[in-house]
Amino acid sequence: MQGIRNNLVVEINDVSKSFGGLVALSDISLDIKQGEICGLIGPNGAGKTTLFNILTGIYSPDSGVFKINGQECQNLKPHLVVKAGLARTFQNIRLFGNMTGLENVMVGQHVRTKVGVVGAIFRHRYARQEERQIEEKSRALMVYVGLDPDTNQLSNTLSYGDQRRLEIARALATDPVVIALDEPAAGMNATETGELRDLLMRIRKDGVTILLIEHDVKLVMGLCDKVAVLDYGVKIAEGKPNAIKQNKDVIRAYLGGSLS
Amino acid sequence: MKELLTDHKISSLKTYFTSYRHAVWIGYVMIAVALIVLPFLVESTIGRTWVRILDFALIYGMLALGLNIVVGFAGLLDLGYIAFYAVGAYTWALLASPQFGLHLPFWVIIPIGFVVAGFFGVLLGAPTLRLRGDYLAIVTLGFGEIIRIFLNNLDHPVNVTNGPVGINLIDPISIGSVDFTKTQEIFGLIFSGAHIYYYVLLLLLLVSILVCIRLENSRLGRAWVAIREDEIAAQAMGINTRNVKLLAFAMGASFGGIAGGLFASFQGFVSPESFILLESIMVLCMVVLGGMGNVWGVVLGTFILAILPEVLRDISSPLQENILGKVWLDPESLRMVLFGLALIVVMLVRPTGLWPSKKNN
C-alpha cells in the first residue's frame, strides 16, 4: 500500500484525450476513496467510456496522470493496470464465450498466480496446490455472485443476467482494489437490477471500491456515495447524489430531464 | 434423499463403480497391447511399407499437436508451421551427419533441436504479435517460405545445407552400438528399423499427448484459450498477451522441432523439398479436420490424413480396373482428387471437425 494518500485508491489528475480534432476528455480530475461507490454519469457521448478505457490502459491519455492504489498507471499496458488493482467489466459483455463459467473466473486469477510451462507439464506440488486454490476460489466467487459453479454450461449459453454476474465474478477474481463496471444494469429488468444492487452493496461491504458507469439514474442515486457528471468531455459536477440531483448544470445537460 | 439410499443400494453402487473402474483399466491394457502388437500385425498382413507409413503418421501426430497449441488453443493461424519442422530436421542433420563431420548423440541433439526451434518460434512471433487473423496467416506463410528458400540456397558462398540436393547419411538414433534403424533380434523376435522407430515414436507421441492435455488444463492453457476467445478481454483480465502468445509460438515450434529431428534421423536424409507450403497446409488440415483444440481429435485427424492418401494410392488403380475395365485416369491425380473431395465433404458434414472439442461450438 505504498504511497496511498488519505485512503484514495483512485486519483485522476487533469486527464485529457482527443481523437483527431475531437476533444473526448478535457482536464478530468477525480478522486475515489477506499470503500466508496462512485457513480459516473452523463449523456451519451459525454466521454464516460473513454475515461474507462484510459483508466484500464486501452488508451493512453494525451496529458495528465492517474494513480491506482498509489501507483502511477497512465503509461501502463492493460494487464499491468489489472496488476495494480483495477479490474473492469465491459458495456457489451465480453466473456470468453467458449469457456465454462468456472473457467472464465479461473482466467481472472491469472494475474495473481504464477505457474508456467514447467509447472503445467510436470504438475509439481506447488503447481497442483496453486491449481486447487484457483479452482476453490473461483467456485467461491461464483457462489458469491449467485451462480452455480457446477454447471458445465459454456458462458455464451448463459442467460443475460447471469453473463453480467459472471463478468463481475471474473473481475473480482483478479483481487482488485477497485472494480470499474461499465453499465452493469443495461438491459436488466427491475428484479435483476435489484439483485445487482444487493450484489454491489455486498462487494463494497467486503472492502472493494466501485467505479460505476450507469444510465439507470435511480440505481446510481440509490447506491453511490458520490457521483461525478461528465458532459462533452468536461466534468460539470461532483458530489453527493442529493446535491447532484439539484445541480442546475446537470439538469441542463440532461435537457431539463428530471432526475428523481 | 438419505433414506432412499439404503445399504443395499449403496453396496450395489460400490460394486458398480469398482467394476466400472476395472473395465476402464482393462480397456487401457487392451489398447496398450493392440498398440504394441500393431506393427507385427501390419507387417504380416499388408507389408513392411505400412509400418513405415505408421511411423510417418506418428511423426505427423507430434507436428499436428504442436500446431494445435498455436492454432487450436491460442487461435493464431499459422500457415508456415512446417518451417519449425525444417529447422528441427536440419538441426539434427547438421549435428549428426558427415556434412560437418559432427556425430552428436541423440540425447544431446533433441534438446538442442527443441531450443533452436523454440527460438525460431519466438523469432517469428515477436514481430507479428500485433497482427490479427489472416494478416498473421500470410506473414507466417512468408516466414515458412523464407526458411525453405534459405535451405535451398545456402550451398554457396558457404556450403551449409547442401542446397536442393539435401543432406544424406544422417545418423539414426542409437544407444551404444545398437542402431535403431537396423534390424535387431530380441528374444527371437525380429524387429526391423521401422519397428523400433515405431515404438520410439509412439512413446514420444504419447508423451506429447500428455503434455498437451496438461498444458490445456493449466493456467497457461486457459490464458491461451482466453486470448483466442477475446484478446481485449484477456488483457483486461491481466493476461500479458504478448508473452503468452510468444509462449504459444515457442511451444508449438519446439514440438515441430523435435518432430523434424526424428524425421531426419528416421529417413536418414533431408532436403528442402520435404518442407514445402503444401506440408504446412496438410498439417493444418489434420488439426482442423480432426477437431481443432481437442487433442484426441487432432490425433484422429492426423491418422486419417496421413494414412488416407496411402490407401488411395494403393486402391486407385485396382479400383478403376475392377469398375471400368482398365486404368483410365492417372492414379496419382485420381488419388489427389479423392483426397481433395474428402476434405470438402468432411468439412461440409462436420464443420467443427470429426471429434471437436466440447468448447468449440
Next chain:
Amino acid sequence: MDIFLQQLINGLVLGSVYALVALGYTMVYGILGLINFAHGEVVMVGAMVVLSMISLLSSFPLPLGSELILLISVVSAIIVCSTLAFFMEKVAYRPLRNAPRLAPLITAIGMSILLQNIAMMIWGRQYKTFPDLFSITSYDLAGANITNVQIFIICLSILIMIALLLLINLTRIGRAMRATAENPSIASLMGVNVNTIISLTFVIGAALAAVAGVLVSANYSVAHYSMGFILGLKAFTAAVLGGIGNMAGAMIGGILLGLIESIGAGYISDITGGFMGSHYQDVFAFLVLIVVLVFRPTGIMGERIADRS
C-alpha cells in the same frame, strides 16, 4: 539506368497481373472474411481454357481473324471460370457461412487440390505453350525493351481496374456490395439480397482471374496445371500488403509486389554483396511484406480498426 528501367517494366507487367488476381481475393475476403485458396486455380483454369479454345478454333478452317479467335477464347474462359466460381461458392463455401472460421478455409484448400488435379487429368502434366496468334514486336524505350504484349497487359489491366472501381463506387450493385461487405445482416435487412451479391462477387472475381490467366500465360508463353498456386499465393500476399478487403489496396499492393520482386531480383545481389542471388527474390518480397505489416498491421490502405469496448 536501363537495367533499372527494364526491371521497372517487368515489374509493372507482373504487378498488373498480381493486381487483377489480388482483386478477386480481396473482394471475397471483404465480404466473407474467407481466404479463397482456390482462387489461384481459377486463374490456371482461365489460362488453360484459352489455350484449348485457341488451338480448337485455329484447327477449323474458319475465316476468323486472330483478334476474333482471341476474343472468343477469352470470353469462353471468362464464362467457364465464372461458372466454376459460382458453383464453388454454392457447394463448398455457402453451407459453411456460419461455421467456425477455419472450416471454409479447409474446403477452399480441398477445392484447390481438386481443381489442380482435375486440370492435370484434362490438360496433362506437360507445360503447354501459348500459340503465336500475333507476332511479338519489341520496342526500344530509353535503352529498355518493351513488347506489344506487355503494353497490352498493362493497358488492359488499368482499363479493367478503372471499370471495376466505377462499378463498385457508382452503381447500385456496387453499393449493395459495399453494404454487404460492411455488415451482411444489416444489408439484408435493408433489402439487399446477400446471397446474390456474394455469388456476384465470386463471379466478378473469377472473370478477373480468367483475364489474368490469359495475360500471364501470354506474357510467359506457357501454362501449366500448377501455375495457379504460386500465382495465387503472390496475389494474396499483394492483397494483404495493400490492406485486405480494400480494392484500391489490392491494386496498389499488386503493382508494388510486382515492382519489389523484379527490382529486388535485379539488385539483391548488389545489395548483399553477392551473398544472395536472384534465387532470393521471394525472400525479398516476403521480407518487405513483414516489414510493412509490422509498421502498418492492417496493410498500406487498410483501415485502422479501433477496438470498441
